[in-house]
Structure formats: structure tokens, C-alpha cells
Amino acid sequence: MKDTGYRSNVGLIVANKEGKLLLCKRRGMNSWQFPQGGIDYTENSLKAAKRELHEEVGIKSNSIKLIQSLDEWLKYDIPKKSRRRKLINSNFKGQKQKWFLFKLKEDVNITFDNDPDNEFDDFKWVSYWYPLNVIISFKEKVYREALNKLKYSFCREFNV
DSSP states (O other): OOOTTEEEEEEEEEEOTTSOEEEEEETTSSOEEOOEEEOOTTOOHHHHHHHHHHHHHOOOGGGEEEEEEOSSOEEEEOOGGGSOGGGTTSSOOEEEEEEEEEEESSOOOOOOTTOTTOOEEEEEEEOTTTHHHHBOGGGHHHHHHHHHHHHHHHHHHHTO
16 A cells, blocks of 8 residues: 555554453653554565564464454544654654554563663553553544454354
């Protein structure tokens, strides 16, 4: 999808064996989100998703099972006041994301040690809809859409 001004990105929802979702706190902020990250030029979205999970939260690809991914791109705009300084004067508008729902196959230690951008400083395991209560407002519509589209597969996987 060629969409000028939108960075290609993956959104990552990870559920543990109890059906709780991994939510991470942005470093130095009271802002929570799912792990996410850019798709490199040489990668497909699944490869990017697995790389980003390892980089951002220390989860290796052999520790997860793919439950579902969305075929379509979901987009959100980032308000100018929230954009990184280097992006303010560019064509940058926001992110377009491919979303993935993974289930942990085993217990893992969440760690932020691999992240070169040092994005997160805390995490918690939360109920399925909880992220909508704490996500930054400009991402709420995309989170709601992703959670709604992945809900059936989540419910089937966890018998809820």
C-alpha cells in the first residue's frame, strides 16, 4: 500500500496462557501501548513483527504462536505536537500498521535490554479491552478496530 506520509509499521498484541495482553509503558511517560515498530525495506510484515517483539520486549520467535494477522492496513495520524522534531517539517502524517495477535507458548521474561531506542520502562498483563482505557487518544480508533477484528480469533483460542 503506497500511502504518502504514513510509515509502514506492525502492531503487536501478545497474549499469555491466561489470555492477558502485554501492555508496555513508554519510557518517562505515563503512556501505555502495545509493542510496535517499523518494517524495514527488506522485510515482510511477519518478519518485522518477530524482529520487533525480540527487540522491544525480548520475546523470541520460537516462544510465540501466530493466532491471526490482519490483511488490511490500519492508519492513524500523529498530531504535530506529538511528532518527533525531525519529522515535523517532512510529509510525515502518521503510521499505517499491519496487526498481529500472538500467543506465548511458554513463560518468558519481558526485557527491554535489546531495544536500541529504549522505548519502554515497564509492562503489565491486562484484560483484552483494558488498553482502550489507557491508550493515547490519537491511537484509540486503531486499537479499537484491531481488537474488534482480532476478537473472534482471540475468543476461539482462549475459549471465551
